[in-house]
Structures are given as structure tokens and as C-alpha cells.
Amino acid sequence: xxxxxxxxxxxxxxxxxxxxxxxxxxxxxxxxxxxxxxxxxxxxxxxxxxxxxxxxxxxxxxxxxxxxxxxxxxxxxxxxxxxxxxxxxxxxxxxxxxxxxxxxxxxxxxxxxxxxxxxxxxxxxxxxxxxxxxxxxxxxxxxxxxxxxxxxxxxxxxxxxxxxxxxxxxxxxxxxxxxxxxxxxxxxxxxxxxxxxxxxxxxxxxxxxxxxxxxxxxxxxxxxxxxxxxxxxxxxxxxxxxxxxxxxxxxxxxxxxxxxxxxxxxxxxxxxxxxxxxxxxxxxxxxxxxxxxxxxxxxxxxxxxxxxxxxxxxxxxxxxxxxxxxxxxxxxxxxxxxxxxxxxxxxxxxxxxxxxxxxxxxxxxxxxxxxxxxxxxxxxxxxxxxxxxxxxxxxxxxxxxxxxxxxxxxxxxxxxxxxxxxxxxxxxxxxxxxxxxxxxxxxxxxxxxxxxxxxxxxxxxxxxxxxxxxxxxxxxxxxxxxxxxxxxxxxxxxxxxxxxxxxxxxxxxxxxxxxxxxxxxxxxxxxxxxxxxxxxxxxxxxxxxxxxxxxxxxxxxxxxxxxxxxxxxx
Numbered sequence: 001x002x003x004x005x006x007x008x009x010x011x012x013x014x015x016x017x018x019x020x021x022x023x024x025x026x027x028x029x030x031x032x033x034x035x036x037x038x039x040x041x042x043x044x045x046x047x048x049x050x051x052x053x054x055x056x057x058x059x060x061x062x063x064x065x066x067x068x069x070x071x072x073x074x075x076x077x078x079x080x081x082x083x084x085x086x087x088x089x090x091x092x093x094x095x096x097x098x099x100x101x102x103x104x105x106x107x108x109x110x111x112x113x114x115x116x117x118x119x120x121x122x123x124x125x126x127x128x129x130x131x132x133x134x135x136x137x138x139x140x141x142x143x144x145x146x147x148x149x150x151x152x153x154x155x156x157x158x159x160x161x162x163x164x165x166x167x168x169x170x171x172x173x174x175x176x177x178x179x180x181x182x183x184x185x186x187x188x189x190x191x192x193x194x195x196x197x198x199x200x201x202x203x204x205x206x207x208x209x210x211x212x213x214x215x216x217x218x219x220x221x222x223x224x225x226x227x228x229x230x231x232x233x234x235x236x237x238x239x240x241x242x243x244x245x246x247x248x249x250x251x252x253x254x255x256x257x258x259x260x261x262x263x264x265x266x267x268x269x270x271x272x273x274x275x276x277x278x279x280x281x282x283x284x285x286x287x288x289x290x291x292x293x294x295x296x297x298x299x300x301x302x303x304x305x306x307x308x309x310x311x312x313x314x315x316x317x318x319x320x321x322x323x324x325x326x327x328x329x330x331x332x333x334x335x336x337x338x339x340x341x342x343x344x345x346x347x348x349x350x351x352x353x354x355x356x357x358x359x360x361x362x363x364x365x366x367x368x369x370x371x372x373x374x375x376x377x378x379x380x381x382x383x384x385x386x387x388x389x390x391x392x393x394x395x396x397x398x399x400x401x402x403x404x405x406x407x408x409x410x411x412x413x414x415x416x417x418x419x420x421x422x423x424x425x426x427x428x429x430x431x432x433x434x435x436x437x438x439x440x441x442x443x444x445x446x447x448x449x450x451x452x453x454x455x456x457x458x459x460x461x462x463x464x465x466x467x468x469x470x471x472x473x474x475x476x477x478x479x480x481x482x483x484x485x486x487x488x489x490x491x492x493x494x495x496x497x498x499x500x501x502x503x504x505x506x507x508x509x510x511x512x513x514x515x516x517x518x519x520x521x522x523x524x525x526x527x528x529x530x531x532x533x534x535x536x537x538x539x540x541x542x543x544x545x546x547x548x549x550x551x552x553x554x555x556x557x558x559x560x561x562x563x564x565x566x567x568x569x570x
Contacts, residue, residue, distance in 0.1 A: 480542050
């Protein structure tokens with residue numbers, strides 16, 4: 001009996017060793033690796049991750065999920081916001097799975113041991129994932145590198161003003177003329193010369209038979225010299241006659257009809273209400289630096305400064321590939337099929353980040369179609385949704401290895417969204433690929449972690465400076481990964497949770513008091529309800545954030561236009 005038990009155990013161990021060797025061989029096909037330096041990756045085996053059976057359609061198809069454990073912050077029951085909700089929202093399967101876990105860390109690696117990690121703290125057959133900050137920095141550097149040509153010159157093109165909105169200046173905006181180009185009147189009124197009272201006369205060239213004196217109008221040629229002691233009507237924007245020294249506003253002047261003299265109601269100062277030539281700028285002055293975003297105001301400034309077209313960085317072109325046979329484009333979920341939430345969302349989100357986006361291509365789980373789409377794309381960036389893990393129909397990694405792509409980031413230590421990846425399809429000069437997980441909030445995490453800094457670099461835009469805001473509530477963290485948690489900004493007392501105006505009172509930032517952020521419910525990796533009501537994502541470090549302490553915030557592209565009240569999302 002003992003010998004048979006030992007034999008069975010030995011056979012079992014040998015089988016496990018053969019399985020691990022097979023996994024190693026299969027994963028060696030993904031990217032170029034040396035035997036001494038495994039390529040970093042964020043993939044997990046489907047059997048090693050919780051929640052596979054909980055995904056809609058999991059019983060019908062053996063697709064791996066990107067479901068991740070997500071800690072959910074508990075709301076303050078005394079909060080005025082919470083009191084407006086009749087009951088706390090029920091916990092979904094995602095939230096139940098998101099209960100905080102605190103596995104013991106390996107003292108040698110700071111990695112939590114588990115079924116998907118070996119005794120060295122690395123997932124079987126893979127190197128460690130990239131940290132969240134390192135991944136964002138690498139994406140930004142890649143974007144800046146991709147924004148330049150082989151010679152290092154910035155890609156640029158000339159666009160008419162009407163087409164330049166939303167682009168980035170490829171060179172400084174330099175004034176082509178003085179602004180204003182000549183002395184002009186700042187007001188409707190009277191232009192005078194010398195001390196008053198002044199003799200009223202018609203402007204030179206006016207109709208002598210007309211009883212209506214229009215005076216000097218904008219858009220006319222240079223008026224005649226104004227003799228000392230005379231006054232002439234003038235319109236806003238009209239050129240100032242030579243030798244004139246002030247403009248008196250209509251409401252500040254009185255004409256004595258009997259004597260024909262103009263009297264000022266207030267003291268007249270030399271140069272008053274005259275915009276002198278070059279007051280705003282002189283020809284050759286730099287108005288905007290290279291890298292500035294072309295806004296409507298920049299268009300107006302460029303036009304005033306004499307421009308008909310601007311030299312700008314072309315907007316990055318993006319192709320979106322939606323993967324997954326289980327996705328529906330219309331109707332209600334049925335028979336293991338679910339609605340595609342990413343196809344309608346990713347394109348507009350990328351456009352909000354300044355990209356030109358083609359219509360999404362829905363490829364299902366067709367490996368050949370994916371290979372064809374990646375090898376024929378002429379975009380600057382390809383974004384895929386789903387298929388970044390290591391399941392039987394997750395084809396992104398095998399196809400990237402087959403076409404010789406260079407993996408730059410293969411897995412990020414962030415929740416949700418850790419199976420995201422960044423690759424270059426052709427080494428040194430090919431388009432980039434950002435692989436997003438298939439779960440909706442995990443995909444948003446990938447957008448903000450990899451796609452946003454990459455697109456900012458490709459478009460020639462500088463990175464925005466990070467900022468921090470006090471968190472009203474405690475936000476639980478992952479043991480060793482960064483968490484991205486949907487939040488909404490409020491104005492008021494962060495200590496007692498009372499709103500001083502903010503979103504709960506009908507307007508962003510309308511209240512008084514310190515600004516703070518409130519974490520939102522429904523922040524599981526498969527959920528969009530929380531992010532739909534959010535105006536930012538809190539960057540929660542491992543271990544979490546205590547109530548009343550500051551947390552870094554990632555703004556959403558449309559944050560300034562969010563009039564949301566947090567309601568039952570918190």
C-alpha cells in the first residue's frame with residue numbers, strides 16, 4: 001500500500017512537471033526571450049484566476065476572463081449623501097469577488113504566494129508585471145518616440161484654420177503683425193484733439209447733405225488729420241486720426257447745439273479709450289509655444305495675428321478591434337451572449353483624447369482575422385479589446401509573437417486591468433498596439449494607463465502635471481498593486497462629509513470650502529456604472545488610502561462638463 005501510494009504521488013508530480021514544461025514551451029513562443037531573462041507578462045492561466053465561472057457565457061465557452069479581486073470601500077453610514085439612498089446597492093458577483101484579501105507576502109519578493117505564483121514570487125513561465133507608474137512612463141516615452149520620424153524630426157502638416165481645432169502646434173505661433181495693427185478706438189464716442197471744449201465737425205468724406213453724422217467707422221482707410229480743438233464721432237475699432245489724443249465715450253460727452261461745442265462730463269486723460277498699435281503684441285513676438293493645443297481661442301488669436309493656416313502635429317490615427325464571439329451588438333443578452341459595451345465606448349473615448357478613430361472592427365475570436373487586421377493596419381495605434389490573457393481563444397499574444405511584434409509592456413500591476421499590454425507591431429518604426437482587457441472597467445484602466453499617455457506623446461502634447469485631492473472616505477487598496485477607483489469631486493468639509501455646494505448642489509465647484517473626492521460604488525472590473533457617474537479615477541497605492549489623506553487623481557477627458565450628483569453611487 002505504501003509503495004503504491006508513493007508511486008501514485010511520483011506519477012502525479014511527474015505529470016505536473018510535464019504540464020509546467022509544456023506551459024513554458026508554449027509561452028516561450030510569445031515574444032523573443034532568452035533562457036536567462038524571461039519577458040515580463042501580465043497574463044494568468046484561466047485556472048489560476050477566480051471568477052471564471054461567474055462571467056456571463058462562461059458555461060458555454062472556455063474563454064478566460066480578466067476578472068480580478070477588487071476591494072470595495074464601505075460607505076460612511078452617517079454621510080448625508082448615503083442618507084439619500086433608500087438602501088445600500090446589493091453586492092453583485094463582481095463586488096463579492098472584490099472583497100479585500102491580505103495574503104502573506106514573500107519576504108524575499110514582496111509578492112503574494114498563491115496558485116499562480118512559484119516560490120520565487122513570479123507567475124509560472126512569466127516575469128513580474130510592470131508597475132503602474134513605470135508602464136505609464138514607458139507609454140509616454142513610446143509616444144514621443146513614435147511622434148518623430150526616423151531622422152528625429154517632428155511630424156507636421158499645414159492645415160487651414162477651420163481644420164486645425166484640436167491639433168497641437170508643431171512650431172511656435174509667432175505674430176505676423178502688430179496687434180492692434182494701428183491705433184484704434186476702444187469705444188463708441190468722440191475722438192478729440194487738444195483741450196476742450198471742442199468744435200464738432202463731420203468726418204472727412206461724409207455726405208455734406210446728410211443730417212446724420214456717422215463719423216469715423218471701422219474698416220475705413222486712414223482718416224484725415226484732426227486739427228487741434230476739433231472733435232469727430234468715432235466707432236469702436238475705427239482708426240484714430242493723426243494728432244488725436246483721446247476718445248470720449250458717448251455717455252461721457254454733451255453737445256451744446258447752440259454753440260456746436262462738445263463738452264466732457266469728466267476729466268479727459270491723454271490716450272484714454274485708445275488701443276495703441278502693438279498693445280497686445282509686436283510682429284515677431286511668440287504668442288503660443290510649440291506643443292500648445294489649438295483651442296477656439298488659439299484659432300482666434302492666430303487669425304488676428306495674420307494666419308490663414310497653422311503648422312500642426314497630425315492627430316494620431318487609431319484602429320479599434322473588438323474581440324470575442326460572445327458579444328452582441330443589439331438586443332438583450334441571451335444564451336450565454338452579452339452586449340458589447342466596449343465597441344460603443346472606446347472610439348468616443350479615444351476621440352476625446354485627441355485621436356482620429358476608425359469604426360470598430362468586430363473580429364470575434366478569429367485568429368486569422370486578427371493577424372490580418374494587425375498586419376494591414378496603417379494606423380498609428382491599434383487598440384484591441386479582450387483576448388490579452390492566456391485562455392484557449394485569447395489570440396493576442398500568439399499573433400503578436402507570430403508577426404514579430406515587440407512587447408514593451410506585458411501586464412501591469414494595477415487593478416482592475418492587469419492583463420493589459422503595449423507592443424510595437426514592427427520593431428522601430430511600426431504602429432503601436434494597446435491590448436485592453438475585455439472587462440469594461442478593466443479596459444478603462446488600460447485606456448488611462450497606456451493609451452492616454454501614448455496618444456499624448458504621438459500628438460505632441462506634454463503630460464499634464466499630476467494633482468492630489470483629499471479623499472473623504474477610506475479607500476481600501478490591493479496588497480501589492482495600484483488600484484484605480486472611480487471618484488467624484490465635491491466642495492465642502494472633507495472631515496464631516498457635508499457638501500458645500502459641489503455636484504450635490506447642482507454645479508461642479510460652485511460651493512465653498514476645501515475640495516475632496518468621494519469614491520463611488522460599482523467599481524468592479526466588469527462594471528461601468530461607477531465610472532459613468534465619475535469625473536476622475538483615484539490612484540490608490542498598495543495598502544489603500546485613509547480618510548482625510550490626499551490621493552492622486554486622473555481626470556476624465558470630459559470632467560469639466562460633468563454636472564453629476566453622486567447619489568447612490570457612493
